[in-house]
Amino acid sequence: MEMKFTTKNVNVYYGDAQAINNVSLDIPDRAVMAMIGPSGCGKSTYLRCLNRMNDTIPIARVDGDIRLDGHDIHSEIDVVHLRARVGMVFQKPNPFPKSIFDNIAYGPKLHGIATKKSDLEAIVEESLQKAGLWNEVKDRLGSPGTGLSGGQQQRLCIARAIAVSPEVILMDEPCSALDPIATAKIEELIDELRQNYCIAIVTHSMQQAARVSQRTAFFHLGDLVESGPTTEIFTNPKDQRTQDYITGRFG
Amino acid sequence: MFLWIAVALLLIIMGAYYTGRGRAVSSVSGNYTALHSLPSYHGYYVALWAGLPAFILSIIWFFVAPQVLEGIVLSQAPESVTSLPPERLQVFMADVAAIAQGGIPSQVTPEREAAAEIYGSYLSVSNWLMFAVAISLAVAGLTYGRARIRPRLRARNSVESMVNLVLIICSTIAILTTVGIVFSLLFEALRFFARVPFTDFLFGLQWSPQTAIRADQVGGSGEFGAVPIFAGTFLITLIAMFVAVPIGLMSAIYLSDYASNSVRSVVKPILEILAGVPTVVYGFFAALTVAPTLRAWGGSIGLDVASESALAAGLVMGVMIIPFVSSLSDDVINAVPQSLRDASAGLGATNSETIRQVILPAALPGIVGAILLAVSRAIGETMIVVMAAGLAANLTANPLEAVTTVTVQIVTLLVGDQEFDSAKTLAAFALGLTLFAVTLVLNVIALRIVQRYREKYD
Ligand SMILES: Nc1ncnc2c1ncn2[C@@H]1O[C@H](COP(=O)(O)OP(=O)(O)O)[C@@H](O)[C@H]1O
Ligand SMILES: [Mg+2]
Numbered sequence: 001m002e003m004k005f006t007t008k009n010v011n012v013y014y015g016d017a018q019a020i021n022n023v024s025l026d027i028p029d030r031a032v033m034a035m036i037g038p039s040g041c042g043k044s045t046y047l048r049c050l051n052r053m054n055d056t057i058p059i060a061r062v063d064g065d066i067r068l069d070g071h072d073i074h075s076e077i078d079v080v081h082l083r084a085r086v087g088m089v090f091q092k093p094n095p096f097p098k099s100i101f102d103n104i105a106y107g108p109k110l111h112g113i114a115t116k117k118s119d120l121e122a123i124v125e126e127s128l129q130k131a132g133l134w135n136e137v138k139d140r141l142g143s144p145g146t147g148l149s150g151g152q153q154q155r156l157c158i159a160r161a162i163a164v165s166p167e168v169i170l171m172d173e174p175c176s177a178l179d180p181i182a183t184a185k186i187e188e189l190i191d192e193l194r195q196n197y198c199i200a201i202v203t204h205s206m207q208q209a210a211r212v213s214q215r216t217a218f219f220h221l222g223d224l225v226e227s228g229p230t231t232e233i234f235t236n237p238k239d240q241r242t243q244d245y246i247t248g249r250f251g
Numbered sequence: 252m253f254l255w256i257a258v259a260l261l262l263i264i265m266g267a268y269y270t271g272r273g274r275a276v277s278s279v280s281g282n283y284t285a286l287h288s289l290p291s292y293h294g295y296y297v298a299l300w301a302g303l304p305a306f307i308l309s310i311i312w313f314f315v316a317p318q319v320l321e322g323i324v325l326s327q328a329p330e331s332v333t334s335l336p337p338e339r340l341q342v343f344m345a346d347v348a349a350i351a352q353g354g355i356p357s358q359v360t361p362e363r364e365a366a367a368e369i370y371g372s373y374l375s376v377s378n379w380l381m382f383a384v385a386i387s388l389a390v391a392g393l394t395y396g397r398a399r400i401r402p403r404l405r406a407r408n409s410v411e412s413m414v415n416l417v418l419i420i421c422s423t424i425a426i427l428t429t430v431g432i433v434f435s436l437l438f439e440a441l442r443f444f445a446r447v448p449f450t451d452f453l454f455g456l457q458w459s460p461q462t463a464i465r466a467d468q469v470g471g472s473g474e475f476g477a478v479p480i481f482a483g484t485f486l487i488t489l490i491a492m493f494v495a496v497p498i499g500l501m502s503a504i505y506l507s508d509y510a511s512n513s514v515r516s517v518v519k520p521i522l523e524i525l526a527g528v529p530t531v532v533y534g535f536f537a538a539l540t541v542a543p544t545l546r547a548w549g550g551s552i553g554l555d556v557a558s559e560s561a562l563a564a565g566l567v568m569g570v571m572i573i574p575f576v577s578s579l580s581d582d583v584i585n586a587v588p589q590s591l592r593d594a595s596a597g598l599g600a601t602n603s604e605t606i607r608q609v610i611l612p613a614a615l616p617g618i619v620g621a622i623l624l625a626v627s628r629a630i631g632e633t634m635i636v637v638m639a640a641g642l643a644a645n646l647t648a649n650p651l652e653a654v655t656t657v658t659v660q661i662v663t664l665l666v667g668d669q670e671f672d673s674a675k676t677l678a679a680f681a682l683g684l685t686l687f688a689v690t691l692v693l694n695v696i697a698l699r700i701v702q703r704y705r706e707k708y709d
Contacts (some may be wrong), residue, residue, distance in 0.1 A: 083599035
């Protein structure tokens with residue numbers, strides 16, 4: 001399996017508190033990598049290292065070697081470019097208070113991917129198609145994105161991320177604010193997207209990890225306890241802590 | 252006298268509290284759970300019965316007694332006094348009261364002294380009577396309240412509805428005062444419009460309110476066209492906004508999205524100090540520092556700048572409003588959720604792109620509201636323009652000339668000796684009413700906008 005991200009000895013500190021200890025993990029291309037673990041164990045923190053979102057937190061400090069396609073994301077890739085290549089979907093749907101069209105067109109305009117109206121329209125349609133939202137919104141592209149339902153908003157956010165043609169999509173508990181039906185839609189979508197993207201998803205639901213991912217990494221108290229093919233982690237964990245977590249002995 | 256009444260009432264109220272409490276406790280022989288309300292509420296209950304009626308009586312007495320006293324004095328006054336015109340009679344009574352209470356009267360005449368004699372004697376009767384009535388009312392209230400204490404008494408409910416009532420009365424007083432001010436403005440303004448047609452006032456281009464007070468004076472007939480004044484106000488407000496809006500907005504953006512916490516913790520208080528500078532200080536800063544400097548600069552490049560100019564007043568007023576704009580804008584910018592900043596950053600936007608394309612559009616309604624509030628402050632600002640803008644009602648768009656504003660004209664119309672029913676004086680009320688209407692509308696619109704915007708993100 002070809003690796004998209006390789007990370008070695010990643011440490012993250014919030015002020016004096018260390019949130020991630022020496023995590024080394026590789027993330028495969030064209031597959032879904034799930035990160036599970038009890039809350040507060042540093043899953044989100046690790047995920048945010050991958051597109052340098054931790055830079056936006058003044059007290060956060062990241063060290064370690066993180067490479068995208070073999071290039072160091074801190075020294076060899078500009079952060080603006082990195083974030084165009086590594087899109088992110090957040091826990092709570094966060095569409096801009098703009099029209100559906102402008103939400104999707106935001107990224108392409110920023111990066112100069114499309115300037116002509118017709119090109120933009122094509123990108124918007126394609127992204128919404130990929131996010132499985134086109135049929136629901138094609139008649140009201142001008143209405144505000146904030147007016148959609150929670151599940152639609154989250155798919156809008158996925159479409160917005162897709163619109164800049166990223167190679168990687170990071171998702172931080174994308175379904176935690178959604179109802180079961182909307183969740184099922186997003187999971188279906190993730191399964192389709194994996195054909196073309198590298199996807200890393202943080203989830204607190206082990207069932208979800210089992211359903212959507214090919215590989216799973218288990219975090220505990222800032223440590224990466226173990227990682228490997230999802231089936232293996234769930235049926236035959238090597239570490240006692242993993243075993244305890246997936247059998248529900250602590251959460 | 253009032254001091255003694257207050258002290259005595261306070262003592263009775265304290266006594267009432269402890270009596271009520273004690274009686275409630277003993278009525279259930281110490282078994283608190285048998286009481287409907289906590290013992291302290293029984294205390295407050297009796298205290299309210301003791302204090303409130305006496306307090307209300309004292310207030311009423313305070314306002315009614317002087318009227319009654321005046322009536323008594325007048326009924327015993329000679330014909331020469333009772334036939335005085337109302338304003339003179341008012342002065343007369345004020346003098347009488349002053350003499351009787353050892354104050355400083357405007358003049359002392361035998362009539363006044365005689366009247367003061369009567370006034371003084373009735374005054375002390377009134378005071379003693381008030382003392383006696385207030386105290387007996389308090390004691391009676393205490394006794395009554397105490398007699399009503401029993402375990403099932405819903406003391407907390409009664410106390411809280413009383414407190415509720417008091418709060419309502421207080422807010423009603425504030426509202427009534429406002430209504431009163433509006434009506435007095437309206438009333439006096441109507442008297443003005445009875446002399447000067449409304450359209451002349453609103454659309455006239457000449458403002459020279461000097462009218463002859465005596466027939467032999469050369470004073471002109473008086474022109475009350477307010478357009479030059481409105482124009483001057485508008486010009487100065489515009490200049491002030493040109494200063495305050497960009498600087499205030501930029502500093503708000505800097506503070507909310509660029510400054511580190513340490514910088515923020517220093518800069519914000521400094522801006523707030525700026526907001527605390529008394530406007531009169533800004534006023535003489537404008538008149539004594541900025542205006543001469545502008546004049547010198549203008550002179551050096553061949554421009555003729557008046558020593559009192561719209562520019563000087565507007566610039567300084569703008570500086571005064573900066574903290575107002577910046578702190579309101581800072582609030583609305585901070586109210587834009589962090590998740591939108593994250594979303595934008597996650598798509599590869601730089602900080603400034605995020606601000607321009609996400610934060611500002613999202614915060615725009617709130618910012619517009621903040622600016623409108625700032626405009627209404629600028630329009631109502633007085634001290635700076637009185638000191639630095641000038642008095643001449645020029646109809647000009649040139650910021651280098653002296654102009655005058657609504658507030659300045661109100662001040663000049665009312666300062667000094669006035670006849671209170673001349674058109675000149677009444678014009679101030681018409682101007683005040685206009686000012687009030689404009690700022691009211693601006694404030695209502697601004698608050699609406701800000702509110703609607705807040706609802707969106709809560
Ligand atoms: N912005 C922050 N400032 C300080 N500490 C943080 C911040 N974000 C996360 N942390 C801390 O880092 C640790 C890991 O948090 P996080 O990565 O959010 O965990 P998870 O996503 O696994 O629930 C927690 O102890 C949390 O308190
Ligand atoms: Mg998390």
